[in-house]
Amino acid sequence: xxxxxxxxxxxxxxxxxxxxxAANLLANALVAHGYDVKTSEVHxxxxxxxxxxxxxxxxxxxxxxxxxxxxxxxxxxxELLETLRNLEYLVPGGKVIGSRTRVDPLPxxxxxxxxxxxxxxxxxxxxxxxxxVDAAGIAAxxxxxxxxxxxxxxxxxxxxxxxxxxxxxxxxxxxxxxxxEANRQAFLAGRELGGE
Amino acid sequence: xxxxxxxxxxxAVALGAYHAGVTFASAYPGTPSTEILESFSKLEGVxxxxxxxxxxxxxxxxxxxxxGVRSLAAMKHVGLNVAADPWFTAPYIGVSxxxxxxxxxxxxxxxxxxxxxxxxxxxxxKVPMLEPADSQEAYDLIREAYEMSERFDTIVMxxxxxRVCHSRGLVEAREPGMHVPVPYExxxxxxxMIPGHARLRHPVMVDxxxxxxxxxxxxxxxxxxxxxxxxxxxxxxxxxxxxREAFPGVSILKLAMTNPxxxxxxxxxxxxFKQVYVVEELEPYLEESVAALGLWPRGKESIPRTGExxxxxxxxxxxxxxxxxxxxxxxxxxxxxxxxxxxxxxGCPHRGIMYSLARQKxxxxxxxxxxxxxxxxxxxxxxxQVCMGASITMGHGIEKALEIASGExxxxxxxxHRVVSVLGDxxxxxxxxxxxxxxxxxxxxxxxxxxxxxxxxxxxFQDHPGTGTTLQKEPTITVDIEMLAxxxxxxxxxxxxPYDLEECLAALQEEMNRDAPSVVISRRAxxxxxxxxxxxxxxxxxxxxxECGLCMRIAxxxxxxxxxxxxxxxxxxxxCSVCAQVCKxxxxxxxxxxx
Numbered sequence: 205x206x207x208x209x210x211x212x213x214x215x216x217x218x219x220x221x222x223x224x225x226a227a228n229l230l231a232n233a234l235v236a237h238g239y240d241v242k243t244s245e246v247h248x249x250x251x252x253x254x255x256x257x258x259x260x261x262x263x264x265x266x267x268x269x270x271x272x273x274x275x276x277x278x279x280x281x282x283e284l285l286e287t288l289r290n291l292e293y294l295v296p297g298g299k300v301i302g303s304r305t306r307v308d309p310l311p312x313x314x315x316x317x318x319x320x321x322x323x324x325x326x327x328x329x330x331x332x333x334x335x336x337v338d339a340a341g342i343a344a345x346x347x348x349x350x351x352x353x354x355x356x357x358x359x360x361x362x363x364x365x366x367x368x369x370x371x372x373x374x375x376x377x378x379x380x381x382x383x384x385e386a387n388r389q390a391f392l393a394g395r396e397l398g399g400e
Numbered sequence: 401x402x403x404x405x406x407x408x409x410x411x412a413v414a415l416g417a418y419h420a421g422v423t424f425a426s427a428y429p430g431t432p433s434t435e436i437l438e439s440f441s442k443l444e445g446v447x448x449x450x451x452x453x454x455x456x457x458x459x460x461x462x463x464x465x466x467x468g469v470r471s472l473a474a475m476k477h478v479g480l481n482v483a484a485d486p487w488f489t490a491p492y493i494g495v496s497x498x499x500x501x502x503x504x505x506x507x508x509x510x511x512x513x514x515x516x517x518x519x520x521x522x523x524x525x526k527v528p529m530l531e532p533a534d535s536q537e538a539y540d541l542i543r544e545a546y547e548m549s550e551r552f553d554t555i556v557m558x559x560x561x562x563r564v565c566h567s568r569g570l571v572e573a574r575e576p577g578m579h580v581p582v583p584y585e586x587x588x589x590x591x592x593m594i595p596g597h598a599r600l601r602h603p604v605m606v607d608x609x610x611x612x613x614x615x616x617x618x619x620x621x622x623x624x625x626x627x628x629x630x631x632x633x634x635x636x637x638x639x640x641x642x643x644r645e646a647f648p649g650v651s652i653l654k655l656a657m658t659n660p661x662x663x664x665x666x667x668x669x670x671x672x673f674k675q676v677y678v679v680e681e682l683e684p685y686l687e688e689s690v691a692a693l694g695l696w697p698r699g700k701e702s703i704p705r706t707g708e709x710x711x712x713x714x715x716x717x718x719x720x721x722x723x724x725x726x727x728x729x730x731x732x733x734x735x736x737x738x739x740x741x742x743x744x745x746x747g748c749p750h751r752g753i754m755y756s757l758a759r760q761k762x763x764x765x766x767x768x769x770x771x772x773x774x775x776x777x778x779x780x781x782x783x784x785q786v787c788m789g790a791s792i793t794m795g796h797g798i799e800k801a802l803e804i805a806s807g808e809x810x811x812x813x814x815x816x817h818r819v820v821s822v823l824g825d826x827x828x829x830x831x832x833x834x835x836x837x838x839x840x841x842x843x844x845x846x847x848x849x850x851x852x853x854x855x856x857x858x859x860x861f862q863d864h865p866g867t868g869t870t871l872q873k874e875p876t877i878t879v880d881i882e883m884l885a886x887x888x889x890x891x892x893x894x895x896x897x898p899y900d901l902e903e904c905l906a907a908l909q910e911e912m913n914r915d916a917p918s919v920v921i922s923r924r925a926x927x928x929x930x931x932x933x934x935x936x937x938x939x940x941x942x943x944x945x946x947e948c949g950l951c952m953r954i955a956x957x958x959x960x961x962x963x964x965x966x967x968x969x970x971x972x973x974x975x976c977s978v979c980a981q982v983c984k985x986x987x988x989x990x991x992x993x994x995x
Contacts, residue, residue, distance in 0.1 A: 210645075217738065230569060235406055242534070243406070253957055254742035267645040269534070270712035273503035274730025285737060294731030305867040308960060309740035314778065314952055315961035317738045330732040395409070 205321050208271035210263035211219065212271040213360070214293040217282035217305045217353075219253050226280065227258035227281065229359075233374045234262040237366045244269040253310075255286055257337020279331075280356045282339065283307050284323035291330055300331045301359045301398075303339035303352055335359055335397065347386035354387045405733035411503055412535040413474075414440035416542035420498070421579025422846055423447060424464035426457040428830060429475030429859040430798035437474055438862075441871050448614040450862055450871045451940065453788070453830040454479035458486045458501060460490055462555075465499035466591065468581040474502040477518045478787065488525050490555045491599040496582045498549035502558045504565050507681045508708040510539065512860075513768065513787065515706065517682035522659040526605045528612050529557040529659035531637040535569035541621060541656060543577070552612055554605075556979050557659070559850035561681060563638045563708065565827075613660040615633045621656035624666060626954050631676035631721060634697065636688055643679040646715040648724035661689045670695050677718055681709050744773050744960040747933070747974030748917050750851055752898035753946040754781040755819060755907045755954050755978070757849065760912060765795035767823035767832075770858045771851055775923035777970065778953045782822075789831025789995035795821035796835070796844045819846040826856035826864045830878065839917050840888040847918045849912045851898075852883060853926040861929060868892045885919045892918035899924060901981040927974055937973035937991045938980055940966055949981040951988065 213230060215241070217223035224245050232242045234273045239262040253295050261269045281287035294300070304324060310320045320326065328334045337359070339352035346355075361371055372388060379387045407415070414436050417425070425448045427437040431905040441448035451457035453477040473483070480487060480503055487501070503521070506512040522529035532538040538560065610745050616622070627649045635643045636655040643652060646891035653669050655662070656664050670676045670690070678687040678699035688700035689702045702717035703709070715722040744751050754774040757764060758781040766772055766782035767790065775782035784794060825833050828850050836848060856862040863869045868878040885893045894913060896907045903923070911918035927933070937958075947964045958972040958981055968979070970991065980988040 220694075221740075228568075231406055235404070235570065240570060241568070243671060244563065245566055253740070253745065255740045266569075267641040268711050269563060269569070269641065270710045270728075272645075274728060279731075285740070286500075290732045290736050291731040292733040296729050298731060309738050310743050310776075310955065310957065311674065311738050313957060313960045316519070319738060326734070330734070 210261055210268050212276045213260045213278045213280065214276040214290055215258040215260070215280045216290045217256050218286060219256050220254070221282045221307075222285060222350060222353045223235035223256045223258050223282060226357055227260050229354070229374060229378055230357060231261050233366045233371050233379060234260070234364070236374055240266050241263060242266040242269040242284050255289065257290065259372035277327075278360055280353075280360060282352055282356065284327065285309070285319065287327050288320065289358070290322055291327070294331060297333060298331065299363070300327055300334035300336070301325060301356050302336040302343040303333065303356060304336050305340055305352070343386070343390045346393055348383055348390070351383065351387045353369055354390040355394040358391040358396075359398035361395050362398045404572045407535045407539075407566045407571045408566055408568050409437065409532065409535050409538040409564040410435040410566070411439045411556070412538040413542050413560070413814045414443070415571070415573060416539040417472050417500070417546075418443045418544045419573065420448065420470060420546040421574040421577050422470040422498075422546070423579075424461065424469050424471040424918055425449075425474065426451045426460040426464075426471075426481060428452065428454050428457055429669040429856050429862040430454075430479050432506060432562040432864065433476045433479070433502065433560075434473050434859045435565075436502055448871055450864060452833070452865055457487060458483040458490070461501075462486060462490055462493075463500060463713050465495045465497045465878065466584075468497050468584055470497040470579045472500050472502060474798040475504070477503060477505040477516055478514065478958065480518055480521055482788065484521070487521065489525050489593055490595055491525055491605055492598055495519070495549055495555065496584075497579065498546035499555045500545045500549060500558050501555060502542075502560065502581050503615060505559065505561045505682070507561055513785070517685060518557075519559060519658060519685045520683070522559065523685075527555055527659065528552060528657065529744070530656055531559050531561055532564055532656070533637055533654070534564065535567065535571050535628075537656065538564060538623075539573065541572050543574075544621065546579075548615075552608055556610065559637070559658075561638055575976055584899065586898045599843070608793060609660050613662065613962060616657045616660055616662035617665045617876060619657045619662070622662060623652075623654040623656070624669055625652040627651040631677060632670055632673040632675075632719070633677045634670065635679040636686060639679045639681050639714070641883055642709050642711050642714040646725060647721040650963055651720050655686070658686065661686070663689070663693060665903050666690060666694070667693050673680065676736045677715055678722065679709070679717075679946045681701060682701060682706075686961055692942065713882075726903065735818050741776060742773055743776070744770065745927055745957065746956055747927035747976040749853055749898040749922070750774065751954055751956065752976070752978045753851065753896070753922040753981070754779055754822075755900060756908055757781050759905070760818065760820070760908055762818045762912065764797075765791045765799055765819065765821045767791035767821075767827050769827050769851070771822060771826035776955070779955050788827055789823070789835055791821040791823040792825075792832055792835030792848055793838055795819045795846050795848070796839050796842065799846045801846055819847065820849060820908075820912065822849045822851065824857075825850060825852040825854065825866050825881070826862075828881065829865045835921070836890070837888055838883060840890050844917050845915055845966070847908070847920060849908075849920045849922060852881060852923040854919050855926050855929055857926045857928070858862040881921055890917050890918055890919055892990050893921070894919075895921045895923050897924060898922045899976050899978060901978060926975070934975060936975045937968060937970040938975060938977065938988050939968050939970070939988050939991045941989055944985050946985060946987075948984070950984065951982050954978055954982055
């Protein structure tokens, strides 16, 4: 898409939102399609409600597992503040695929600082090519609000050369049976929003 | 053959070790190394265990190797400090089955208290070292490490970093090998390091170093990548990936074996170029040796010595090499956003006891675990912390110092402080027990609070000697902390429920005022694991609340203050009731809307 050998997607959210699981689905779909793939994530303190960031890179031969600033063609984010925080990974003109979800960090809960009330507006100003949806709401309609990330992956999917049946095969393989149907529906709902 | 699979570096090491015929592995959990043992333990026909600490893990692995099997010990960088005692003598006694220590450094301190560079441990102990740069190399090189261990009769260091441990990459596994256990033979001159024997062994190690260097010069995984131009980059580990991407077309000498360093190879390859660059994370470990060869490298004067490297900071360090891949700008960097620090979970059993402690006039010597997060405001319930187990021992020293000082000084403030040491159950078993012995034996009179949440929570819920189950979830003994403390001669040992603030406060006040050592065990399962909780959320009764903000001081993510109004997020609240107990107006009640 950008004429570079290695392509990158950054996924951001808050501990417990399933960011790492979504990165794993994306990475496996790209592997199934024949790419060399590397991903990166940080465990540990992030599990306690901190920011989480996962990176997925693919191409013919990927070197760094970390995405350099300005090289992600898409930022998938399940939380508005984390979306703003990670915009700098986007290539100028890159795409934000975000959820209209707000999770207050402790300093905000405590009333010490304000959550940026205009977060969504700022995102669309700073990254005009943005799709921000109520991913949890859409996922709930598909049967499981926790599949919000899968909705966002669905929106991303038309931008990647992986065909629909390969995506669904990876979802079938990796998502636990109990949540499978909701995740399939969530993916397809997102894919429709993404323009296919 | 095989299909390629996406694996983390940790998973790849476990599989590679398995395919090298390793059947014994021991570790204490520690980010970023934890998943090595977790994934190894799931493989068929192996023995794997959680040891109480890293010294125990390494010693058990040394024993297993002498017993004839290929064995592995895994730990994070600071774990090797704990295991440093066996580490330095292990190379004297050599191996029977191969022996590898997998070390996981944490540049950037994603989940650590320091960012020491453990490559110096390999150099200081004269131990050969391999550094993988991705998951495939983690798989390939761990297999080489076992060959090397038996060939040179020494333990081997396998040095990883967070980015190698926790990145996924494609791994193509090879045909699994077999290791036939070596029959046991007594060899006390080689394996009992009395001075007379050790004096015989140390020269053997020095000679071996020369042989290993020859080997390192020829080792096929040392990669020479010829590019264009008159510059060459010497690098190792994940730093190689950043250099390769930042400097397309530049020649690279990528080292996989970095102790002993292949000096001949480095000299011969680098002498073809006008300028040598060294790209490495943390300390100038390679750079010092490259400089000693008279190659005048450029390195740490431009490359950061703290934190992680990445393509951006490597490119910025040497822009003259990055002409093939200049930075093309990036999306907006937004300033002034609220931080999102990690916090104690809603319903965390540490909250009640740490809140109770914060209200005492006490010096709190803390330790390493989730509870360390209580140092952050508004709880602010830690005064000092340095390493695993140091809470009790530092507390002991502080108390003695205050005694000495108050005897010598008329000034107020020395005798009015009380000391409390706080540590978790897993940390207590790791290295708190000897501290407790120190307090008991040397007549300390302070209070030790053991936060017993029945698991190793911070690293992802690993078992330990107090949980009653092994790594494989098989039943085993449960170490009884009360009986252990009493057996050390501590008479005042009691258990409190951290969800009962009145009980916590009363127990702390009574024990802290006692002129004798005491242990308070705050016992409740980690809220993320507790299946017995009803989880009925609480709510703020609007008309009763006067917005005094007292409940906000417990720093619970279920409590939110919007303007003057305080609310409880029903989805987040676990019903632990600590906020309701803090409230002086009974304005927080169990929700009635829930059935």
